[in-house]
Amino acid sequence: MNEPSLKKMTAAEKTEAKWAWAFIAPTMIGLIILNFYPAINTVWQSFFKSDPFGRSGKFVWFENYQKVLSASETWQSLLNTIKYALIEVIPGVVIALVLAVFLNKKLKGTSVFRTIFFLPMVCAPAAVAMVWKWLYNQQFGLLNNIFHTNIAWISDPKIAWISIGVIGVWSVIGYNMVLFISGLQEIPGDYYEAAEIDGATGIRQFFHITVPLLSPTTFFIVQTRLIGALTVFDLMFMVMDKTNVALKSVQSLVYLFYTYAFTQNNKGLGAAVVLVLVAFIMVVTVIMQKLEKKFVFYN
């Protein structure tokens, strides 16, 4: 974008610049107050020890970081977060892709299926989590009743993270699917016609045409979902009671942040946890950009 320089502007350019500055002023001032100042302030607060009333008191250098990085809870939460992200993103993307390919085939009833799959997207996660918690109930829940099992879906540390992941996948399939469908509609039909003439089967067409040509969409979905999954909170907060024995092996970094900053009212420690999270997400973003160059096929 070429910009006019301040000194050599004509009268018309000056008027244009004044309008433009006035138009961006609310947004820019808002971003500074609501986002940029808070981001810096969070870093600042992470160097302070909070007093029992939650106010920041003494400057303690890296004591909060030392506490956070030496606590096994932090590393466990980071591991939990990664596990959740893998179990939500990979099945969520694969299932959504298969459904999108089917729905793109102009079958009858497509719109009904699409409506149903997208339904969880418009529901508050708090309500969704309540319903699943009831389905997972060990004594009275539907799942154990149907399968005649007695599984502690959400309080057995070995299973609970998978149960939460299932809710995540269930919630997000429709969203991924809608994005996949709009990506699929941009692939020119000629490719498939040519493949048809060459006698390529549906499955071969899928792997040799659909997958490579859809890779920008796939990459976009994986990236946004990955960031979303790494900051998961609602589902875990609603499903896992504070007394749940599996909480430690399920809670995410954002859950830990909420506990430190708002339940225990220790803002300094909360700030340090959030910065660990931000650092981790930055690393993931950089890795994703490297992968994009390697695997994504742009026309």
Place this chain on the structure above:
Amino acid sequence: MESARAQARLNKIIMYVILVIMAFIMIVPFAWMILTALKTNQEAISVDPFYIFPAHGWHWENFAEVWESYNFLILYKNTLLMIFLRVVFACLTATMAGYAFGRLRFPGKNFFFSLILIQMMIPSQIFIIPQYVMVSKLGWLNTTMGLVFPGLVTAFGTYLLKTGYQGLPKDLEEAAAIDGCNIGQRFLNIMMPLTRSSMVSLGIFTALFAFKDLMWPMIVCTNSQTTTLSAGLAKMQGQYGNNYPTMMASAVLAVVPMIVIYIIFQKQFVEGIATSGGKL
């Protein structure tokens, strides 16, 4: 030829079977939520697997009870007001900034736009503690302003609207400039109406985000008179988690309005999500 047609037919059947199974899995939680909401607690915790429907009449009064005892009217009002204000603020500020970034030339454009992009890359959790401190210093805890506060402006929306404005043809605006319209008139009368679909996308995205958000309302509105549906549900679960029909009835009340709106405006919802592709 005959075998190819048979093969195509078999493929179709396989696809339908998979779609129907998936649709069934998606529907079961909703169905169980509604069926439980209509039972007595005794029926809900009965462990007979074939006891799917309420045996002794449908207890519609469960809804009336939770409506009364949890003050759903106030929760709806708070949620609706928050969504309305967030959508208005987001659309208003984003359309202005988006127009400037998309159509106008001015010094500092690249710098300011890079700030927009940076904000979009930072995880929003880093803003929460200081935002909370500001809201509490302003005396906005347990108020609608407190709920709306973080959503007054939107970097994502600005980016979305900028893309919308950039896609519009040049000649329209040039013709208006020759007719003597100033930039404000051009923006208001000609360009803004043409970005309606981007605005609708942003509005839907903002509304859904605000509706689904749990952590912020839980932090700033701890009082059940001032909080939103999501945070209200969290409170109810903490207090009455073992009365399953009550919990499911309140879950139904919390999700039904948005589902109805979605089914009416389905096309806009799906297009809005597909074009904006924001992280929800």
